[in-house]
Amino acid sequence: xTMYANTKQQRDRYAADAIMSASPMRLLTMLYDRLLLDxxxxxxxxxxxxxxxxxxxxxxxxxxxxELTSSLKVDxxxxxxxxxxxxxxxxxxxxxxxxxxDTERIRESIELxxxxxxxxxxxxxxxTATQPAAPRPASGxxxxxx
Numbered sequence: 001x002t003m004y005a006n007t008k009q010q011r012d013r014y015a016a017d018a019i020m021s022a023s024p025m026r027l028l029t030m031l032y033d034r035l036l037l038d039x040x041x042x043x044x045x046x047x048x049x050x051x052x053x054x055x056x057x058x059x060x061x062x063x064x065x066x067e068l069t070s071s072l073k074v075d076x077x078x079x080x081x082x083x084x085x086x087x088x089x090x091x092x093x094x095x096x097x098x099x100x101x102d103t104e105r106i107r108e109s110i111e112l113x114x115x116x117x118x119x120x121x122x123x124x125x126x127x128t129a130t131q132p133a134a135p136r137p138a139s140g141x142x143x144x145x146x
């Protein structure tokens with residue numbers, strides 16, 4: 001096994017562990033971060049006419065929007081139906097962007113989703129700030145070693 005393969009395995013393992021141990025709010029912000037990263041990459045690939053790269057990123061972005069849509073509890077709050085409509089609109093825009101090679105549809109999706117990404121991050125920070133701190137071990141240091 002090459003050093004590169006070992007490093008990639010370690011990085012993949014770390015990412016999998018981070019996902020598996022993340023809170024639901026953290027998972028949501030991670031999804032939004034990756035979604036906007038995919039869209040940024042797709043937009044740049046469109047500009048350089050790297051259609052395969054653009055398509056790969058747009059397809060991954062569509063998968064994330066599908067996940068966000070399927071996990072949305074529309075009846076849990078009064079804005080749920082509007083968020084679902086936005087997700088459906090963006091899903092269609094991403095399909096159009098991919099099929100028609102339409103950079104403007106990518107840009108539109110970014111402009112619609114970026115404020116939501118920021119809002120979810122702010123909500124996450126507020127939620128974290130209001131949660132009680134984890135209890136510290138009585139024996140001194142953070143790891144229980146004095």
